[in-house]
Amino acid sequence: MSNTNEKFLVGIFDDEDILLHGVEGIREKGVKIHEVYTPFPVHGLDEVLGYKRSRLPIAAFLFGMTGTILALTMQIWMLGFDWPMIIGGKNFVSLPPFIPVTFELTVLLSALGMVGTFFIVSDMKPYKTPRQFDLRSTDDKHVMAVDLASNQLSKEEISRILKENGASEVNEKNF
């Protein structure tokens, strides 16, 4: 984002099905797509763009496991070793009563850890101003950005390919 004077061609698509076929056609022609911005999740778009599956579920699992281990060690250490108390004549360390708190902390850490990871990898934070190619991308248009510097083809040629593949308009945008 630091390097200035980046030149983009911005294709606008009106419909998600046209967009999906368009992305396939445009990639077949050898045009490298910078990113596609959509107002709602379009199923199958990640596949036609060739994105790998998100690894966030792994993060969620690891954070969840951290919660499980943390909760169990905390309860066993506090009630079993640090200050054992006789409560109703029961064992100091018995697993069943520790399960509710263990479960809750597993869910809590898993959820918070995963969402935190999501914000970090997607670079999302309050007061961040995103780079937007077309403001209509949050309303009703699907916006495809093509970085001219990373493509061999000429601007006119890319523009023609975008239009042939369903873009209703093609604009230029410089940052």
Add this chain to the structure above:
Amino acid sequence: MQATSSIRETLITGGKTVRDVSEDISRQVEGKPTRLWWMAFSISLVLFMFGLYCLVTLLWEGVGVWGLNKTVGWAWDITNFVWWVGIGHAGTLISAILLLFRQKWRMSINRAAEAMTIFAVICAATFPLVHMGRLWLGLYWVLPLPNTWGSLWANFNSPLLWDVFAITTYFIVSLVFWYIGLIPDFAVIRDRAVRMGNTTRATIYNALSFGWDGAAKTWMRYESVALILAGLSTPLVLSVHTIVSFDFATSIVPGWHTTIFPPYFVAGAIFSGFAMVLTLLIVTRKVFKLEDYITIYHIELMNIVIIITGSIVGIAYITEFFVAWYGQVPAEYYAFYNRATGPYWWAYWSMMTCNVISPQLFWWKKLRTNIVATFILSIIVNIGMWFERFVIIVTSIHRDYLPSSWSMFYPTMYDVGEYIFTFGLFFTAFFLFAKFFPVINMAEVKSIIKSSSEKKH
């Protein structure tokens, strides 16, 4: 790609386009509040202030201002707590369980239902907090913190402590789930404000939207996060009311000491939660003119959930009675006999009428597709559910083991005042939400416009 059966009814009527969704839902955020909104908001605020007075008096004078006595040591406070927590179950159920089951009808209602969940859980949490009397010391009683006695830790064997963890986790996870859903919609309002040239609104919603740009890669991760959160929230929502029921079920008080409590409480929670969602949404759709998004079909589906959960609750009531008779434990037998015929018979029969009989009326399609009937029944269900908790709590303990300790519970102004406080808090928060946040999840509704919207003819 997805296929939708042609026999499914349309979820969005009025031939809406994707652009119409942004327009219709953002309008109430962008416009000035109506006179109706100001009136409703002011009434809630007055209730809130009166309740606040009662709350401050309680904290100043101590819990003695409540109508509790030696025998009935738990009454309105815990009744209201369980009632609000129960109401707080519908939101996450709708957004999590219905997401896992791929029920598209959740999309128009999940935002408001989740908001309701969050406010209801805040209301619920006020009761255990204030009942501690000196709630500033409560941190040491409920959290495992080192304290002045050295390391005398909280008792992890206590269901009341499990409750602390369950409610806290539920609140935080629901809040995160709700906020994640709001981010793309805040971006819609931000970009509309930029285009309209309203810089103040653009700045505020820019801060709220976390720099959302709608990139395909972010959407992919976002969907992954939503799915996992739904997977985590599903057992969570079931665990919360299960643990609330443990507050009673793990005791040895006749009438509380039953293994049926967890599923029975969870069904009751969903029952009352859906009723409250209906009460609020019937008003919201009218005030904000959202009839095309929250259709009669949505209301009918929610009413079907009410029939199912209401019937489960009814079966649970009957099972409790059957087991009390079949088990022939005198104390248990007496507890239930006293419930139905003792001095609190009116509470018991109010509960039976409101919770067991009234939802059965929804078997008639005419009634479950009628807005007025649904609105009235949804309020009746929540009155019944309040009585359920009151009956379980007060009738089980007001006849102590010694007849000389037998007692009745009479609420004071402060018992009533704290309940009013939570109503004020709940509706004040809900009206603020309805004015400043998009009440329908725009991104999700836009994604089903093509498959589930009524086509223009």
